[in-house]
Structure formats: C-alpha cells, structure tokens
Amino acid sequence: MNIRTLETFVWISRLGSFRAAAKRLYASQPSISARISGLEDQLGVELFDRVGRKVTLTAKGRELLTYAEKILVLHGEMLQVVAQPASIHGTIRLGVSETIAHTWLPKLIERVSDAYPAINLELDVDISVNLADKVINHDIDIAFLMGKITQPGIINKDLCRYSLVWVASPSLAIPDAPISLAELAKWPIITYPRRSEPYNNIRSLVDPMNHSTRIHSSSSLSTIIRMTVDGIGVSALPREIVKQALDTGVLREFQVSASIPDLAFSAAYGSGPGSNVVQAVAELAFTTVEQGREGC
Numbered sequence: 001m002n003i004r005t006l007e008t009f010v011w012i013s014r015l016g017s018f019r020a021a022a023k024r025l026y027a028s029q030p031s032i033s034a035r036i037s038g039l040e041d042q043l044g045v046e047l048f049d050r051v052g053r054k055v056t057l058t059a060k061g062r063e064l065l066t067y068a069e070k071i072l073v074l075h076g077e078m079l080q081v082v083a084q085p086a087s088i089h090g091t092i093r094l095g096v097s098e099t100i101a102h103t104w105l106p107k108l109i110e111r112v113s114d115a116y117p118a119i120n121l122e123l124d125v126d127i128s129v130n131l132a133d134k135v136i137n138h139d140i141d142i143a144f145l146m147g148k149i150t151q152p153g154i155i156n157k158d159l160c161r162y163s164l165v166w167v168a169s170p171s172l173a174i175p176d177a178p179i180s181l182a183e184l185a186k187w188p189i190i191t192y193p194r195r196s197e198p199y200n201n202i203r204s205l206v207d208p209m210n211h212s213t214r215i216h217s218s219s220s221l222s223t224i225i226r227m228t229v230d231g232i233g234v235s236a237l238p239r240e241i242v243k244q245a246l247d248t249g250v251l252r253e254f255q256v257s258a259s260i261p262d263l264a265f266s267a268a269y270g271s272g273p274g275s276n277v278v279q280a281v282a283e284l285a286f287t288t289v290e291q292g293r294e295g296c
Contacts, residue, residue, distance in 0.1 A: 001042055003075055006068045008035045009047065013057050013065050015138060024138065026091065076276035089118035092281055095131040095143035096123065098221040099162065100265065103240050108288045112281055119277065127219045129195050135268050142269035142278045144285065146197055149268045157282060160289045162238035162263040164198070167251045169231035178255035181209045188214040188233030190224050201261050202236065236260055 011021040012032070022029045040047055047061035057065060079088050092112075096105055112121060124134070128146035135143050136151050143149075148156040168174050172187065185206040192198040194217050206213045216233060218224050225242065228235045229250050245251040267282040 001039060003072070005035045005039050006071055008032055009039060010065065010068050010072060011138075012036065012048065012055060013061065016054055016056070018055065019053065073276075079276065088116055088277060090277065091120045091122055092142065092278060093122045093124065093140040094281070095134055095140040095145070096125055097128055097131065097145050097265065098125055099146075099238060099241065099263065100144050100160075101125050102221060103238075104288050104292050107292070108285050111284045111288055115284060116277070116280070119281075127193055127196065129193075132268070135270070138270070142267060142281060144265055144267055146263055146265055148266050153271050154268055155271050155279075157267045157286075159265045159267045159285060161265070162240065164236040164260050164263065165239050165242070165253050166234060166236050166256050167228060167242055167246070167253055168234040169229055170249065170252050171231045172234070174234070174252075174254045176254075178257045181205060181256065181258050184234070184256050185209040185213040188216055190216045190218070190227045190233045190235040192224070193217045193219045197261070198236065198263065205258060205260065238263060 008021060008025060008027075011024050012018060015021050015024065018029055018032050018036075022032045025032070036047065043060075043064070045060040046058050047064060048055040049058055109121060112119060124131075124140055126134070128143075131140070131143040131145040132147075132149045134140045135149055135154060144159060166184075168187070174187075189202055189206065191202050196217075199215070199217055203215060206215075214233070216227065218227070221237075221241065224235055224237065225245065227233065228237075229245060234254075239246075242251055246253060267285055269278045269282065
C-alpha cells in the first residue's frame with residue numbers, strides 16, 4: 001500500500017468511475033484497475049461494487065475512505081513543512097477568468113515556476129459560470145473566478161476587485177459631460193455573457209429606463225473590446241484591460257450618472273486531500289495581487 005494507491009482509491013470514490021479517475025490522475029485505466037485490485041488483495045476485502053461503468057463504495061470501502069483521506073491530508077501537510085519545494089511534483093489544473101488572464105496571470109505562473117519547479121500548471125481559461133461547475137465536478141483543482149461557489153466542501157477566498165469604466169469609440173460622439181441612464185440606454189451595450197454578474201448588473205441598471213435597450217453579450221473579452229473599438233456599442237470594462245486602448249485613443253472613457261458594482265474575484269478550491277499545494281498556489285496568487293497593487 002502506498003500514497004499513489006490511496007490517492008487512486010480516493011479519486012475513484014469521488015468521481016464514481018475508474019475512467020474518470022484515470023483521466024484525473026493522468027494514468028491509463030488498466031493501471032488504475034491494477035492499483036485497486038492490488039489494494040483489495042492486500043486488504044482481503046472488496047472496496048467497490050461495480051455496476052456497469054459506475055462504481056460505489058462497499059461498507060469496507062467507506063471505512064477505508066475515512067482513513068485514506070486522513071493519510072493523504074497528513075502526507076500533504078508533511079510535504080509542505082518538511083520537503084524541499086523542488087521535490088513536490090504533480091499537475092495543478094488551474095481555471096481562470098479571462099480578465100485575470102489578461103492582467104496578472106503571467107506573473108503568477110512565473111512565481112509558481114520559481115517556488116515549485118516540478119509542478120506543472122494546466123490552464124483553463126473560461127467564463128466564471130463554467131469554472132464553478134468544473135470545480136464542483138473536480139474537472140479543475142482551483143479557479144480564479146467572478147463571485148463565489150456556494151457548495152459544501154469548497155473553500156472561497158477573496159482575491160481581487162476591478163472597478164469598471166464606461167468606454168466607447170470616439171466615433172460615437174458621446175458627450176463629455178456625464179450622461180443619464182436614459183441616455184446610456186440609447187446605445188447598444190456590449191458586456192460579459194448572460195448569467196454573469198456584470199451582465200445582470202447592467203441589465204438591472206438600464207431596464208427601468210428602456211426595455212428595448214440592446215445588450216450584446218460575449219464570453220470573449222477580446223471580442224467585447226473589438227466590438228467596442230469598432231463602434232458597435234459601449235461597454236463597461238476594467239481600466240486595466242482597456243488601458244492601452246485608452247492611451248492610444250481608439251477608445252475614450254465617458255461618465256454615467258450611476259455607479260456599477262466592481263468585479264469581485266475569488267479563489268475557489270476543494271478542501272479535501274491533496275489541497276495543500278493547491279492552497280499554496282492560491283497564496284502565491286494573493287501575493288501577486290498585493291504586489292501588483294503596491295506597484296501601481
């Protein structure tokens with residue numbers, strides 16, 4: 001019995017199939033099956049009931065799971081305290097919102113590489129709604145996403161905030177003086193995808209003024225910026241994202257006589273075994289954000 005075998009056992013119990021565990025652990029399904037078969041032979045009990053492709057824990061399997069999770073937590077804590085960072089290896093599946101990918105993500109990758117040279121990062125850039133589902137389903141280990149994940153067993157920590165500024169192409173000739181919500185509602189608004197917080201916030205702002213306001217939504221931040229530069233509509237985006245476009249004059253900032261909430265991001269990850277290194281990556285993210293503020 002070894003740590004790798006116990007880790008395999010825990011992931012099968014979490015994901016409910018040998019195939020999903022093999023994908024999660026970057027191993028072949030036959031090798032996963034061999035590990036569990038060897039563990040069952042060693043213990044002299046069956047750990048899983050196999051029904052088709054789905055597996056469920058037996059009574060003895062449930063007993064083992066309690067101890068296996070404790071052992072993996074202690075193993076992770078031991079590595080964090082005792083081992084040299086260079087000896088900690090593996091793959092962290094990191095999901096990030098595109099806003100973060102466009103700002104401080106490269107600096108974080110550099111920090112992780114310096115602190116844990118044997119850790120590989122597998123990046124997944126997606127919208128926050130999808131990232132939340134992926135964390136819940138164990139498809140990724142940690143996500144930097146908009147909002148929080150209200151699910152048992154998920155740790156949420158405040159990460160960073162971005163204030164939004166209204167921007168438009170100079171070709172739209174929006175007045176220099178602050179405009180009202182009624183005036184804003186005359187232009188098409190280009191924003192984040194449906195079900196996202198920015199979309200809902202903007203919709204709640206303009207709907208009382210004009211129910212016919214056109215709101216174009218996109219899951220691609222680059223597309224939102226491109227459509228705004230092309231004069232298709234106006235948008236509210238983090239200043240950090242549009243700084244170059246503002247500096248070069250392809251976009252201009254304008255004022256609206258109503259505030260719009262900041263984009264609030266959090267780090268979300270599971271609290272189970274093996275989360276020690278994931279938590280260390282989250283801590284490096286907090287450091288990156290803080291040092292970025294100091295440099296502003």
